[in-house]
Amino acid sequence: MMIDKEISSILRENSWTLATAESCTGGYLAHRITNIVRSSDYFTRGYIVYSTKSKIELLGIEERILEEYGVYSSQIAKIMADKTRKNSSTTFSLSTTGIAPPGDETSDLEVGLSFIGFSSEHETNSKEIKIKSDSRVEFKKKLTETCLRYFKEKLDFYIA
Amino acid sequence: MMIDKEISSILRENSWTLATAESCTGGYLAHRITNIVRSSDYFTRGYIVYSTKSKIELLGIEERILEEYGVYSSQIAKIMADKTRKNSSTTFSLSTTGIAPPGDETSDLEVGLSFIGFSSEHETNSKEIKIKSDSRVEFKKKLTETCLRYFKEKLDFYIA
Numbered sequence: 001m002m003i004d005k006e007i008s009s010i011l012r013e014n015s016w017t018l019a020t021a022e023s024c025t026g027g028y029l030a031h032r033i034t035n036i037v038r039s040s041d042y043f044t045r046g047y048i049v050y051s052t053k054s055k056i057e058l059l060g061i062e063e064r065i066l067e068e069y070g071v072y073s074s075q076i077a078k079i080m081a082d083k084t085r086k087n088s089s090t091t092f093s094l095s096t097t098g099i100a101p102p103g104d105e106t107s108d109l110e111v112g113l114s115f116i117g118f119s120s121e122h123e124t125n126s127k128e129i130k131i132k133s134d135s136r137v138e139f140k141k142k143l144t145e146t147c148l149r150y151f152k153e154k155l156d157f158y159i160a
Numbered sequence: 161m162m163i164d165k166e167i168s169s170i171l172r173e174n175s176w177t178l179a180t181a182e183s184c185t186g187g188y189l190a191h192r193i194t195n196i197v198r199s200s201d202y203f204t205r206g207y208i209v210y211s212t213k214s215k216i217e218l219l220g221i222e223e224r225i226l227e228e229y230g231v232y233s234s235q236i237a238k239i240m241a242d243k244t245r246k247n248s249s250t251t252f253s254l255s256t257t258g259i260a261p262p263g264d265e266t267s268d269l270e271v272g273l274s275f276i277g278f279s280s281e282h283e284t285n286s287k288e289i290k291i292k293s294d295s296r297v298e299f300k301k302k303l304t305e306t307c308l309r310y311f312k313e314k315l316d317f318y319i320a
Contacts, residue, residue, distance in 0.1 A: 026190055026199075027187035027188065027193075027206055030186055030187030030208045031187040031188045034186025034187060034208075034210065034296070037296065039210075040210050040211065044210055044214055045208055045209060045211060045218060046187055046207075048194075048208070050194065050200050050205055051200065051204040051205060054205035054248075137195050
């Protein structure tokens, strides 16, 4: 079974809900989730926070926190996930932040460096990954796939 | 030139900005927009408002207005676009709402019926379209393409 459908079945069977906050995946993560029939039963909202201002205004992250850690960081991925879950009142949340090709002129960090965030009422965690890709689309697709696999691992733990 | 790139060039040349609010396209519209290199220069945020609660909480649409017009309506597409542009302080905004396959059990409206909203400081408009598709992905792709073409027409008008 496709991972999207496995996730869907688990969320549905447990009456769990999900919200997302995406930076570098720019909507592709929500797109994958909403491709599943009746995903509106558990997916309630998605934030695409492409600017610093939107991270502050939509998620409620403090500007000094963004400056302290930098938007491409494990800490910010976690804070994005935490704020999203709390703002949305969902069971779980996922977040993405990273450097899509061709890169960010304002950052010295390597292209492809990415962070996935996850939050539940019991934990808020993140994972760092380096995505190799030849294009933005490939980058987004690979990071989204990694994010869904990470989420599936978390769900497997929660249903065990 | 691909329509995405044409839109990108026009926005960049005029220092215009854009935000989106998606219901039925579920992130695919933002995905198309953010596939363009340096789209973060003009695309600042996207809302994916998959639940009624998220339409109220994220966009600030009043519940009685949603009930009065119904979420699948020209009026709501316009209000989504208007609220999004104002909340985001962008030059333009786009919105989508409609009935993705296999349909919505709570509505008598036909599958594929969709509305695109557009807002600028001079106008807030919408367009009704019937999308024929065999799957949710195809529906989302066709509606997004139509939305981008509608936006391009508007941009052509503004640069003329």
